[in-house]
Amino acid sequence: MARVLLTAHVLELLLQHGRYSVRFTVRSREKAQRLFEAHEQYRSKLEYVVVKDIAQPGAFDEAVKSDPPFTGILHVASPFHFNVTDPKTELIDPAVNGTLGVLKAAKAFAPSVKRIVITSSSASIMDPNKPNNGAGYAYTENDWSPITLEEGLLNPLSGYRASKKFAEKAAWDFVEREKPNFDIASINPPLVFGPVKPYVSSLSRLNTSNERVLSFIQGNAKNGAPPPSVYLWVDVRDVALSHILALENPEAGGKRFFITEGYFSNQKIVDVIRKNFPQFVAGLPEGESNGGYPQDLYKADNSRSKRVLGLTYRGLEESIRDLVQTLVELGVDEEVSRV
Incomplete structure (x- = not known):
């Protein structure tokens, strides 16, 4: 049985594959307990290590020591929130130091x-600053964001973008410089939608992407769905699968993977909710003739993910429908009815 260290929560598919035992890292024993409870049937294949601060030197030293030894590591943990006052110390440094800590x-x-x-x-x-929404430009894995450290310090959103670029750059530079016993692959998704994981116990624990869907259901877009900052998306289950495929496929080593199904708009999300959940229609805006898309827009080339990983993508309607259904199970109907 292959043994894998997981530094966040791509657990379901790893366990369902049946050939992995998994050690996962968490920041608290309470979080580990919630994960155990959500995956009770796989308890014999699970263990955990508490890593309170991934940015601390040596944070992962004990986590990677194992008998039987690990054959692979999935490093998914990185700070992603906008409630920060110092982007460098709260976003950029933890992302870079956490990634380098795992590799070292x-x-x-x-x-x-x-x-x-x-x-x-x-x-x-x-590059979010390309003129005219990047119309006519096709992004591939050869592209790198031009954001600088100075720009990353301006606000939380820029800090997040900088944290992802500099952490990934640090990983590729480490492999080139240190020539370690392993190779790496990177998974590069845009906004991630899809059903809430079973250990999420309340609506207050949603990720940033899914929070916008909850906001629409709560009636916060009655006057029209605002345009998103990025028009690309992917389902959370496809992101999870891409990690496993990249772990298992020898050809994936040394490659970046642009993991995206394609375009979405906030209005398209609203349209899916209106179609499938009539109880929320009163708080949702009517559709727009152009689906909420700008006239011209960049393109995204996901062909490497299909060719190398063999990945196929879920559509937006399936993803949003499954997401909203899990929100209903968490009690969003009752919350909306009180508004």
Whole structure:
């Protein structure tokens, strides 16, 4: 049985594949307990290590030591929130230091590891300041965001974008410089939608992308769905699968993967909710003739993910429908009825 270290929560598919035992890292024992409870049937294949601060030197040293040894690592943990006052210390440094910490620990203490898959972001690929929405430009894995450290310090959103670019850059530079016993692959998704994981116990614990869908359901877009800052998306289940495929496929080593189904708009999300959940229609705006898209827009080339990983993508309607259904199960109907 292959053994994998997971630094966040791509658990379901790893366990369902049946050939992995997993050690995952968490910041508290309470969080570990919630994960155990959500995956009770796989308890014999699970263990955890508490890593309170991924940015601390040596944070992952003990986590990577294992008998039997690990063959792979999925590094998914990185700060992603906008409630910050100092983008460098709260976003950029933890992302860079956490990524380098995993790589350094694996090189020093886990010679059996052959592949590390790192969750990066489309933010390390795309340039949001391209004129005219980047119309006519096709982004690929060869692109790197031009954001500078100085720009990353301006506000939380820029800080997040900088954190993803500099953390991923640091990983590729480390492999080139240190020549470790492993290679790496990066997963670069844009906004991620899809069903809420079973250990999410309340509506207050949603990720940033899914929070916008909850906001629409709560009636916060009655006067029209605002345009998103990025028009690309992917389902969370496809992101999870891409990590496993990148871990298992020898050809994936040394490659970045732009993981995106294609375009979405906030209005398209609203349209899916209106179609499938009539109880929320009163708080949702009517559709727009152009679906809420600008007249001209950049393109995104996801062909490498299909060709190398063999990935196929879920459509937006399935993803949003499944997401809203899990929100209903968490009690969003009752919350909306009180508004």
